[in-house]
Amino acid sequence: MNKQADLIVYGGTPAGIGAAIAAARRGKRVLMVEPSAFIGGLMTSGLGETDIRSVDTSGSIFGEFLAHVYEHYVSVYGENSKQTKECNGGLRFEPSVARTVMHKLLGSEPGIEAVCLREIVSVQMDDDRIVSIEVEDVQTGAKAVYGAQQFIDAMYEGDLAAMAGVPYRLGRESRDEWNEEFAGKLYCEYRTKEVLPGSTGEGDDLLQAYNFRLCMTDNPDNRVPFAKPDNYNRGDYTSLLDDIAAGRLSSFGEIVKLSRIPNGKTDTNNHHNCSCSTDLPGENLEYPEGKREVRERIARRHKEYIQGLLWFLQEDEALPDKIRLEASRWGFAADEFPETDHFPPQIYVREARRIIGRYVFTENDARLAPGTQRSPIHFDSIATGDYAIDSHATRKREEIGQNRALEGFLGFGALTEVYQIPFGVILPETVSNLLVPVAVSATHMGFGTIRMEPFWMQLGFAAGVAADMSQSSAIPVQQLCVDRLQDELIEARQIITYFRDVKADHEAHQAMQYFGTKSVFTSYEANPDAACTVADASMWLNMARALPGGARLPALPATDRIAPAGVDIGPRKLAKEQPYRLYWAEKPELSRAMAVRWLDATCRSLGVEYRGRFADGSGHSVTRGEFVTALYKLLKLSRRKR
Known part of the structure; x- marks a missing residue:
């Protein structure tokens, strides 16, 4: 039977489920096509110990999954039960529980139709757009055509992207190709991290090993x-x-x-x-x-x-x-x-195709950026990741490994920082209505940390939002305003920047998330409750003017001693007053009165209404969190007027 939808998601993996839910919640009709008999990918096929170091680095749909798992164990066994404690807040779960939760999440969205046992066999294109896919019933061989305006390839193998002509990579890059310290051929004892002779760093076509969980x-x-x-x-x-x-x-x-x-x-x-x-x-x-x-x-x-x-x-x-x-x-x-027969149905495809997209994520994107106190900042971040740069072996036991190391087996947790994942890694350059949140654009080393289900699920969610925006705006996915996409993701509780000192319930959380992608902060501490200096406020305003919606943001008042109109300010001997360079050195903090004046002028310039917290907060000075919150709100209001 032929079918038509707004969005087709190929793959009932966690990423596919995240994508389908995101688009359905925004009013789209979603057809999720899964070639196997089961949905949920590895999370419902034995991978019950979640690969993530900190839940604070993940939000949105993955956070919902964790909450549902935890609620399951509480409702079935009790809040203080052994099972509830063992589930560790939802991070550890039985396959059957994961399957129940995934079906519950999908079932709560009436706009989603899931079809299993349908495998893609061809793609129909119109110039750079996918028009439809032809699928085959894996049991009967019957064929059907499914059409949509937007497509998401959420399979581990990247079949849809490949059939649509998206270029891809297999195997491993050499050390030289992307300047990755541990790329290519490597013999490293996993426990001690000792690198053994024979580690030449040459690239090849090898894949990290598969298994079943x-x-x-x-x-x-x-x-x-x-x-x-x-x-x-x-x-x-x-x-x-x-x-x-x-x-x-x-x-x-x-x-x-x-x-x-x-x-x-x-x-x-x-x-x-x-x-x-x-x-x-x-x-x-x-x-x-x-x-x-x-x-x-x-x-x-x-x-x-x-x-x-x-x-x-x-x-x-x-x-x-x-x-x-x-x-x-x-x-x-x-x-x-x-x-x-009690054996998991899904083989663990740790790595297969990796598309060549707008941005190639490398080992260096997950490590400390030189000269800063965090990993590299990506202006188009749509999610964060927090797992060791990791790869399973590419070769069986060899004499050169000294019975200490299998070639290609590595795990560099100590070198890996919490990192941002840019929109460019799911964005093909050659197909205007396709996003690829699993077979992402990355080197083998970069893929080694992104390839965890929590991050894939969040990338899928971001892809679902982006697909909706692309269709609603009638523009290619490559032309989306990334800042508007980030606005939508932040509103949906997606984490796109990680800070150690800005928790999800902090009033400045959303603003800090956004400005964390714009090089405003160069460490994992944003200090939202510290006093905001006029120097920082001026610098942030300069940056914000270059962002969508920010061109008309006025500068800060040059002084905090402006009298209201109608008040006579003479006589006044300006030549004898303290130079402002010295004045601001002695009084570096942004006062509430000065911030209110700036806010009033900004609202007039942008033609918007917004009061902010400047006049209501306690203390003489505005906090960093209060200022960036107001700045982010004004940018969003301005973007919505465009």
């Missing part, structure tokens, strides 16, 4: 035993025997990473300190550009490899009894993934 339990009443796969190959795992004999490994929990989630379950992942865990480096290279049959074959190989690993750890008599006994305590959670 398993939901396991050691509760015998809810445990399904591990089964031996049909294609079991003991040789895949015998290197573990050497590791154990050499004392490098001594327990089941050192071979697979067991992260606890509620109700006695785990998010089981590859272990960083084990050279033979659940990852399968080097066997995913055909996946990004492969057809369905290729991807299914690769996913099946990864599944059978992991099943074989678990069988080996429980049953192989060459292992120490201690490890076999520990492994025998575990099985798949019986109440998770019943449709797929």
